[in-house]
Amino acid sequence: MGGDNAPDVTVEGAAAFLSARKEAFVRLHGDEAKLKPVMAKYSSVADRMEIVHTEDVITSDMKPSQALRRGRNSSMWNALEDVKEGRANAAVSAGNTGALMAISMLVLRKMDGVHRPAMTAAWPTLRGRTVVLDVGANLEADAAQLVTFAIMGEAYARAILGIERPTIGLLNIGSEEMKGHDEIREAHELLRGSELDLDYQGFVEGDDISSGKVDVIVTDGFTGNVALKAGEGVARMLGVRVREALTGSLFSKLGAVLAMGGLKNLRSQMDPSNVNGGVLLGLGGVSVKSHGGTDGRGFARACQLAADLATSHYRDEVATNLSKIRQKGIAAE
Amino acid sequence: MGGDNAPDVTVEGAAAFLSARKEAFVRLHGDEAKLKPVMAKYSSVADRMEIVHTEDVITSDMKPSQALRRGRNSSMWNALEDVKEGRANAAVSAGNTGALMAISMLVLRKMDGVHRPAMTAAWPTLRGRTVVLDVGANLEADAAQLVTFAIMGEAYARAILGIERPTIGLLNIGSEEMKGHDEIREAHELLRGSELDLDYQGFVEGDDISSGKVDVIVTDGFTGNVALKAGEGVARMLGVRVREALTGSLFSKLGAVLAMGGLKNLRSQMDPSNVNGGVLLGLGGVSVKSHGGTDGRGFARACQLAADLATSHYRDEVATNLSKIRQKGIAAE
Known part of the structure; x- marks a missing residue:
């Protein structure tokens, strides 16, 4: 889980999203030791959250090229693999924008007919x-x-x-x-x-x-x-x-x-x-970028946007x- | 005199400029029959205003190329000739932007070493x-x-x-x-x-x-x-x-x-x-564009800007x- 105030804000946002969308399920990619205590605060939706453990992270100062070389098995990469493999309908990240774009393109690939996302x-x-x-x-x-x-x-x-x-x-x-x-x-x-x-x-x-x-x-x-x-x-x-x-x-x-x-x-x-969430369009799956400095409500908004897009005919x-x-x-x- | 509310607003602005700058002098280019009655309202500065009569105008819908072909002896063209011939230190217009740029470049020419203004x-x-x-x-x-x-x-x-x-x-x-x-x-x-x-x-x-x-x-x-x-x-x-x-x-x-x-x-x-006045830099003389829809105060501001630039070491x-x-x-x- 990336972003300026991770994992507190991201878990809070994911929980708020789950409260609003009763059919949804969230896979939290990151360090279990850090995620577990935060997750414990949201017991009402805890049964629809799952931690996918990894200690590897894409830091905010990594260049996209570095992220591509060293990012495999990072929380960001794993989240996008989830989308590719059909374990998730969409990935949401508040982390490094350039890295997210690069890994998204590599993992999710471009749609046929799209030059560049x-x-x-x-x-x-x-x-x-x-x-x-x-x-x-x-x-x-x-x-x-x-x-x-x-x-x-x-x-x-x-x-x-x-x-x-x-x-x-x-x-x-x-x-x-x-x-x-x-x-x-x-x-x-x-x-x-x-x-x-x-x-x-x-x-x-x-x-x-x-x-x-x-x-x-x-x-x-x-x-x-x-x-x-x-x-x-x-x-x-x-x-x-x-x-x-x-x-x-x-x-x-x-x-x-x-x-x-x-x-x-x-x-x-x-x-x-209220307008948080940039989407990289033209990929073979949904990848949403949340502002790094957003609050829980903003991250929840980005999750909702991802869900809306993933369930649409887009x-x-x-x-x-x-x-x-x-x-x-x-x-x- | 061009602009959405000419000549009322432009003459009002010129008069306000003259009230603030006691050493300044304004040549009003346009139709004397229209300018004279407006000018009469500003008797305290009237001795520092002069009408240069012409009935030819550059209309707001003229393309720059048309203005170049048909604009000679228009009020805009004459004002720029004033600058070129040293009768004025700067020209200010609230008229057609594209035409002003084109005629300014033709009449005032580019400074040595400037590709494009x-x-x-x-x-x-x-x-x-x-x-x-x-x-x-x-x-x-x-x-x-x-x-x-x-x-x-x-x-x-x-x-x-x-x-x-x-x-x-x-x-x-x-x-x-x-x-x-x-x-x-x-x-x-x-x-x-x-x-x-x-x-x-x-x-x-x-x-x-x-x-x-x-x-x-x-x-x-x-x-x-x-x-x-x-x-x-x-x-x-x-x-x-x-x-x-x-x-x-x-x-x-x-x-x-x-x-x-x-x-x-x-x-x-x-x-x-308060911020009115765009200047086309890189010419052999000062040509200032006022917003077409400005008020008297805005036009006065454009005149002051023109005067500041003309008297600077720019x-x-x-x-x-x-x-x-x-x-x-x-x-x-």
């Missing part, structure tokens, strides 16, 4: 959530890859947001004359002209990530990562500023106390643990669409 | 402002261009933020194994090893745009544009959410009234008109640094 984020918007992908698994993406991301993101949004027919936008900049890189324009033509039966809405801009204009926003991993971090930075800055504004004088302090109910709601809406839907574009020679063989 | 933004952070460039003048940037952006951004930050030795960061993503595109890594090496005497701090990530970690953030125009729009989108969403939180119940409404002073301060800090400093890297064969000839 893509990492997702579910971003809070004025209307709910928008799925953004890729947010960091790939530095670049050509037109065919962007189309694949659109296919995977659409099925994913249906699975986890419960939207019957998610809308899709392609991230671009607005300036007319120089609209987009070649690969973006090419992907735009492919999505517009495709027989994929996707609800493709065309180009969107950076501010649409928060406006909720579309359900899925497709971009390369570099741009997606920068955009999301930029948004997180602004949210953090505004959080500090609002707090300052509400504690600056005696009057504003009193005001803040009175407004506390509303502000609490706001905090809960914007709470990162993979069949993606496979169907990928085979369509493969017939047209777009996707990878 | 870069558009700036001065982003509010927890510690003040951070200059981000490029935010949309170029889709892509190679290593030499990124280095040029760093040189221009540094001198610009000194000129408008009054920081003696601005720090510089290169925008990248965090994932260790696949850190950055080739051009970013190459620019990193050039900036680290250079004899430029810049305070280069290395890589920064998207959230540093709002943290104030460095004074200047360098990136290509596509990434910069997406990042800034993503940040704007989050700010807009949170603005709506805070308002909802503070008006949701009778208690929170009462609280909001009491906290009004602090919230007003916050609004003023985050007011876009261009000499950039020329000195560019000649250094040209000797090393990095910059354009």
